[in-house]
Amino acid sequence: MELYPVNLKLAGRRCAVIGGGAVAERKVKSLITAGAQVTVFSPVLTPGLSQLQENGRLAWVARVYQAGDLHNFFLVFCATNEPAANRQAAKDAQAAGALVNVADAPELSDFYVPAHIVRGDLLLTISTGGGSPALARRLREEIAARYGxxxxxxxxxxxxxxxxxxxxxxxxxxxxxxxxxxxxxxxxxxxxxxxxxxxxxxxxxxxxxxxxxx
Missing domain, CATH: 1.10.12 (Lyase 2-enoyl-coa Hydratase; Chain  A, domain 2)
Structure with missing residues (x-):
């Protein structure tokens, strides 16, 4: 299936991240950099996420995701270490009208987050359609070395x-x-x-x- 490439403006948009581990932290940091209003659903947070929460950079719901939590979000990232929980959250979020990315199930995702290089306002992206994150990272390293x-x-x-x-x-x-x-x-x-x-x-x-x- 051919993908439609697009760069989203997320300033002020409500985005949710399900999970509080290392993968969730990467998603959260990228969203905050883009100016999104981020809510994290997780009983525990990494030290990095805890610091962001203490600094008022994100909202934290200190429990596991529950049905009905994901109304009025623009993007939802399902990034727990429990595939069944990710799938249920994705289903609920899509039913509520959100666009969903599932960390461990690209076939259930509405979009993929490409590997990228930022040079000021210049943004270079590489996507494998979720097929090989390792290849995307390799290409990102090569392109980053070429375009300083x-x-x-x-x-x-x-x-x-x-x-x-x-x-x-x-x-x-x-x-x-x-x-x-x-x-x-x-x-x-x-x-x-x-x-x-x-x-x-x-x-x-x-x-x-x-x-x-x-």
């Missing part, structure tokens, strides 16, 4: 300069040509060396040379 922090710096610089350069490059064709040609090894190498001002000037110079008078 300089790509995030490049994206931030482009966002900064875009309004200025849009005025210099009047037509859509000129802008498309410029953005294609500006992503070169020299600009990225300057950013990799921490030479941000030089990289910025290079991009500005490229814009001058790309316009109708060049």
């Amino acid at each position: 922090p300089e790509y995030g710096h490049y994206l931030a610089l482009i966002a900064k300069l875009r309004p200025e350069l849009k005025g210099r490059l009047a037509t859509t064709k000129e802008r498309e040509k410029f953005w294609r040609e500006t992503i070169d090894l020299e600009a990225l190498d300057l950013l990799k060396q921490g030479k941000f001002n030089e990289a910025e000037e290079r991009i500005r110079h490229a814009a001058c040379c790309t316009g109708p008078e060049s």
Whole structure:
């Protein structure tokens, strides 16, 4: 079955995690990073989750999941070490209208969480459709080595300069040509060396040379 790729905005959205172990902790941390409002259902928490709860970063229901708990949640992650409990929670959550991810049963999941690399606002994702998390991790390591922090710096610089350069490059064709040609090894190498001002000037110079008078 072909999957539909999408990046979700979770800021302020209610998300639930069933379980309080290491897998649950990974899910919770990613959700919090995305700005979600997280509720954890579990009798016990890892030290990391306990710290987040003490700091007010998540809500904790200190008991096992019960039927009726999962109304009004957008995403639900079933991450206990009991497959039967995960399956029942998934069924209840889907009946309540939530999208569900089941840690030990990808065939029951509505979505998968891809392995990913973050470079500032640049997000690179790798998914195997739940078929091989190990392969996804391997590919993530290889891609992370190839695309370093300089790509995030490049994206931030482009966002900064875009309004200025849009005025210099009047037509859509000129802008498309410029953005294609500006992503070169020299600009990225300057950013990799921490030479941000030089990289910025290079991009500005490229814009001058790309316009109708060049």
